[in-house]
Amino acid sequence: MQQRVELTEREINRDLLRPNLTLQLRFFVVVAVCGAIVAMAGGALAYAIIKGVGVYGVNRPVMWGFIIVNFVFWVGISHAGVMLSAILRLAQAEWRRPATRAAEVLTMFALGTAALHPVLHTGRQWRTLYWVFPYDFGRGIWPDIRSPFVWDPSAIFTYLSGTIMFVFILLVPDIAVLRDRTTGIMNKVYTFAALGWRGNARQWQFQIIAGILLSALILPVFVSVHSIVSWDFAVAIAVEGWHATIFAPYFVIGAVHSGVASVITFLAVLRWVFRWESYIRPEHFDALARLMVVVATAWFYFLVVDFAMGFYTGEPAEIALRYAQMGEWPGNMLFIIFMATGYVLPIPLWLLKNVRQSPMMMFWSSLFVNIGMWLERYILIIPSLAKKQSLTFAWGHYAPSPIEVMLVIGSFALVTLGLVTFCKFFPIIPIYDVKEGRAFEQHIRIGKVNVPAVFREE
Amino acid sequence: MSNSHHVVEITVKTPSEVNNEVLGWSATLGSKYRLAVGITGLLFLLGIVGFFIKVQDGFDDYVPWAYLTAAFGFVMLFAMSAPMLAIVPRLARGHWGRPISRIAELWALVGVLLLIVMIPLLLALPEADGRNTFWFVDKYREGWPPGAPHIWLALLMIGLVVNGIALLWAAAIPDFAAIRDKNIVNGKSANLYGKLSLGWRGSKRQWRGLRASHGVLGALYFATLIWSHTMVSFDFSQSLVPGMRDSIYPTWYALSGLQSGLGLVLVTAFIARRFGNLKDYIHINQFWSAAKILLALSLLWAYFWWSGFIIYWYGKNETEMNIIQLFWFGAYRPLFILNIVLSFFIPFIFLIWNRIRKSDWGPSLVGFVVIVGSLVNCIRIYTASFSLPDGAKGHALHHVPDSIMKPDLPDVLMVTGLVSGAILLYLIAIRYIPIISTWEIREGMLYQTVRNLHKLPLKVIGKPD
Amino acid sequence: MANKSILGVFQEVDEAVTAADSLKDNGIEDFEVLTSTPYPEGAFGEKPSHHRLYVFPFIGACLGFSAAILITAGTQMAYPLVTGGKPLLALPSMFIICYEGTMLGAILFTIIGVVFESRLPRTGKLAPYDTRITEGYVGIGVDVPEDDVEKISNIFKEANAADVHLEAT
Structure with missing residues (x-):
């Protein structure tokens, strides 16, 4: 199954630095298109600031709409980075090598974009600072630390800063490669960013320890982030369907499900755009798909338990909600699409080796998962608020406004813009990791078969 | 690259050496083994006596059966979860699991004992109507499925046990064939091993079938195990507490099973290595690799518990406050603190250190602590659930007992008896089934070797498809 | 007497290992290996380093x-x-x-x-260094008294060094 390609270090540098060292028209096209969409979303936001949150589709009792759904979605996507990078690094999985940085960088931009959403949602963005940061010494007014809306920014801030530092410190050796291959102003920038890296044994030693130690440290943070996002919902007692103890791990595993799927999508695009067939190989998609089968099935178990608990107590209000989520128009249509794209279609496909090893099939199936996972968040949030509860008087209704739709589209453009810009200036496949993998490659001869093998430090 | 010194341990033996040493191993079991069999046998018999004393109370009221339920849950948690350490490395193609896979899956045999013990517990378990129940009894489809929860729970457990034994058998077929061919046994025994090995010859087709059976049976076992733990925790605990609606509870319970099952395999592997002279087969690497998983499971244990607790603490309605009192901060507080220390703090504090993880004693000691933690856990949750008066139905918990349910002498005898019975069954099993999977060791030797990376000797691991 | 930094640059890893062996044979245990790949500690026979990162x-x-x-x-x-x-x-x-x-x-x-x-960041010139190291060459660096410069250079050349750089420390 392993399709190793013999490459010299010079060839690895040449291939993986091509996006960084050459100017390509398509880069400017993508930046222009994404930039334009982001600018339009910025215009929509400006309109919302001037006119107030009335321009959003949210109303009483559906106070949280598309923007919060999208917030949860992007936090979910951000869980790909650490999941892949940290767990596979700790498990010494060889196939992690081309995927780790793409995953980490996706985390960085997805999380940064997610962090904007609560601010967009509030309408008067500058006031949100009072709620979160303890800076108002003059009036002595402090954040309410008993609120999950204070836990949430603290977790996202920790995760985002941790991820940025993680990405940077593991990027230093590759920046040094760029430093040695550039001139002029870019050389000055890379020289500064490479911190004087020379590649001696001590520097490599700490590079490797940093990867492992930071992985171990950032993993608990990654788990906490989506748990706390889930508690934004779950600590509320009045909303049926939210007050569930399983929400935290259910959200985390769902986030990993959507996050790893997005990494597959991203890797397939990278392979196609930069013609990196020798680096992002079918075996990598195969391994990611196997991982996805496990993650998706675990997520499905949590989903089943969560929904089954809705029926467990037999409370009429809870049953009504589940019926709204699964049985009534448009909930039933959304639920069917969600289940089909999120689990029922991709998982049987991924049991087939041909599909697992086809980048094209993996691209589409992973894209499906994220369509499903976006809908999952919608189904969890909107019907629960729209349903009549003990503290509201009537069933509500929600339809997104064009402003909200524009902001959601803008968020996708913003993440794409970030990823494209990163790929332009830094190697998106960790060069030293690929070289290390190459140095560790071995074969074991068994009879007439040459079995691929690796050196393993224990 | 690491600071640790490089000690490369792999098994280097000829296939016939492996066969001779492993298949002849049970004949080397000496007086300590006989002593262990004697003690566990005696305790098991006392447990049976305890059971017959308890039977005097009858099965109309479930409360007297709280401690036997706790013991049942405890043994089921550790014994039935142990085979996962054979299944997961096989599915993930981790060579490190090979020497301990049989040690793990042999515990599946304890399921037979559990099925017997389950009979009185099902007799005592009250009907589901009027309670919150995962089954649809008296809810939306009256009496559906028929016989729920009793019959369905029993079927689930039978499925689990059969699956576990099938898994053990499938993995041991080549070893049974080796015993058949080696003339270690004769007469009826030889005939039996011949039948158990199903005419195994070691053809390519047979090997392919063996691997496929591991994949299918392993995946099925995992799914059945999680649902069995889920349903046992529902029917014997959550359903008995009015108004309790804790969706993480069954998952957390199943996770504690995986944790204690792993702890059990570590303890068993340690005893086999140290006292069974199997150091050539069970290396430090097995403990090191398993310890990392144990650390992760212990962290998850605490995380799952916290996920439940924070929702109840924040929700603060009457039932939620009472459930917090019932399980954690009321009369059961000392047991809860002990539980969290044994199941989380000790594993966390010890296993974060690589030096401890990279030893045989460290992970095994923590494994033992985790098993004790699991016992405390089971006593806490089952006796707390059983301590509510029969007839406490409905959707709210208004009253919490002031004191914990204390065990009487039959309870103590039954708990120790059941645990001893499980160990006794295992001890008898290793007499007849090789404790090391010889074919997995032989296969592992093909894929592992030591080579120099320039000046440094390192292990080389082959990764077949 | 002033010390000099010498860097031998080798195209093949095995040549660098030979050079490192020769340095040790000549009583020089303290040398620096520059690579573009994180080799495990000790792969070149270099001394293990200690740290307090934890x-x-x-x-x-x-x-x-x-x-x-x-x-x-x-x-x-x-x-x-x-x-x-x-x-x-x-x-x-x-x-x-x-x-x-x-x-x-x-x-x-x-x-x-x-x-x-990692003793970073380093400002100023990266002495002794060779940009070919980031494309797979291996550098062996050593600080020696001026008198030993020729001997070390010869060791590197005998091991088939592609280049030998010399700089004052």
Whole structure:
């Protein structure tokens, strides 16, 4: 199954630095298109600031709409980075090598974009600072630390800063490669960013320890982030369907499900755009798909338990909600699409080796998962608020406004813009990791078969 | 690259050496083994006596059966979860699991004992109507499925046990064939091993079938195990507490099973290595690799518990406050603190250190602590659930007992008896089934070797498809 | 007498290993290996290095925890306001923010520790260095008295060095 390609270090540098060292028209096209969409979303936001949150589709009792759904979605996507990078690094999985940085960088931009959403949602963005940061010494007014809306920014801030530092410190050796291959102003920038890296044994030693130690440290943070996002919902007692103890791990595993799927999508695009067939190989998609089968099935178990608990107590209000989520128009249509794209279609496909090893099939199936996972968040949030509860008087209704739709589209453009810009200036496949993998490659001869093998430090 | 010194341990033996040493191993079991069999046998018999004393109370009221339920849950948690350490490395193609896979899956045999013990517990378990129940009894489809929860729970457990034994058998077929061919046994025994090995010859087709059976049976076992733990925790605990609606509870319970099952395999592997002279087969690497998983499971244990607790603490309605009192901060507080220390703090504090993880004693000691933690856990949750008066139905918990349910002498005898019975069954099993999977060791030797990376000797691991 | 830094640059890893062996045969144990790939420690027979990196996350965690306690407990006590029927010093809530603070401190100090222990950042010229190292060449660097320069250069040349750089330290 392993399709190793013999490459010299010079060839690895040449291939993986091509996006960084050459100017390509398509880069400017993508930046222009994404930039334009982001600018339009910025215009929509400006309109919302001037006119107030009335321009959003949210109303009483559906106070949280598309923007919060999208917030949860992007936090979910951000869980790909650490999941892949940290767990596979700790498990010494060889196939992690081309995927780790793409995953980490996706985390960085997805999380940064997610962090904007609560601010967009509030309408008067500058006031949100009072709620979160303890800076108002003059009036002595402090954040309410008993609120999950204070836990949430603290977790996202920790995760985002941790991820940025993680990405940077593991990027230093590759920046040094760029430093040695550039001139002029870019050389000055890379020289500064490479911190004087020379590649001696001590520097490599700490590079490797940093990867492992930071992985171990950032993993608990990654788990906490989506748990706390889930508690934004779950600590509320009045909303049926939210007050569930399983929400935290259910959200985390769902986030990993959507996050790893997005990494597959991203890797397939990278392979196609930069013609990196020798680096992002079918075996990598195969391994990611196997991982996805496990993650998706675990997520499905949590989903089943969560929904089954809705029926467990037999409370009429809870049953009504589940019926709204699964049985009534448009909930039933959304639920069917969600289940089909999120689990029922991709998982049987991924049991087939041909599909697992086809980048094209993996691209589409992973894209499906994220369509499903976006809908999952919608189904969890909107019907629960729209349903009549003990503290509201009537069933509500929600339809997104064009402003909200524009902001959601803008968020996708913003993440794409970030990823494209990163790929332009830094190697998106960790060069030293690929070289290390190459140095560790071995074969074991068994009879007439040459079995691929690796050196393993224990 | 690491600071640790490089000690490369792999098994280097000829296939016939492996066969001779492993298949002849049970004949080397000496007086300590006989002593262990004697003690566990005696305790098991006392447990049976305890059971017959308890039977005097009858099965109309479930409360007297709280401690036997706790013991049942405890043994089921550790014994039935142990085979996962054979299944997961096989599915993930981790060579490190090979020497301990049989040690793990042999515990599946304890399921037979559990099925017997389950009979009185099902007799005592009250009907589901009027309670919150995962089954649809008296809810939306009256009496559906028929016989729920009793019959369905029993079927689930039978499925689990059969699956576990099938898994053990499938993995041991080549070893049974080796015993058949080696003339270690004769007469009826030889005939039996011949039948158990199903005419195994070691053809390519047979090997392919063996691997496929591991994949299918392993995946099925995992799914059945999680649902069995889920349903046992529902029917014997959550359903008995009015108004309790804790969706993480069954998952957390199943996770504690995986944790204690792993702890059990570590303890068993340690005893086999140290006292069974199997150091050539069970290396430090097995403990090191398993310890990392144990650390992760212990962290998850605490995380799952916290996920439940924070929702109840924040929700603060009457039932939620009472459930917090019932399980954690009321009369059961000392047991809860002990539980969290044994199941989380000790594993966390010890296993974060690589030096401890990279030893045989460290992970095994923590494994033992985790098993004790699991016992405390089971006593806490089952006796707390059983301590509510029969007839406490409905959707709210208004009253919490002031004191914990204390065990009487039959309870103590039954708990120790059941645990001893499980160990006794295992001890008898290793007499007849090789404790090391010889074919997995032989296969592992093909894929592992030591080579120099320039000046440094390192292990080389082959990764077949 | 002034010391000189000599860097032998080798195209093949095996040549660098031979050079390292020769250096050790000549009593020079303290040499530096520059590579573009993270080889395991000891792959070139170099001396193992010691560090205190693991202290950094602990210090960071303590500082982060203390800061989080200050923010959570300090702010609530500075303006006592009961909300949601929860105690003023609500331990579960405080725990969550303290957890994040602790982890942030640990991560931040780990980064500081890695940079510090790697002896980075280095400003100025990267002496002795060769840009071919990042394309697979291996550098063996050693600081020696001026008198030994020729001997070391010869060792490198005998091991088939592609280049030998010499700079004052």
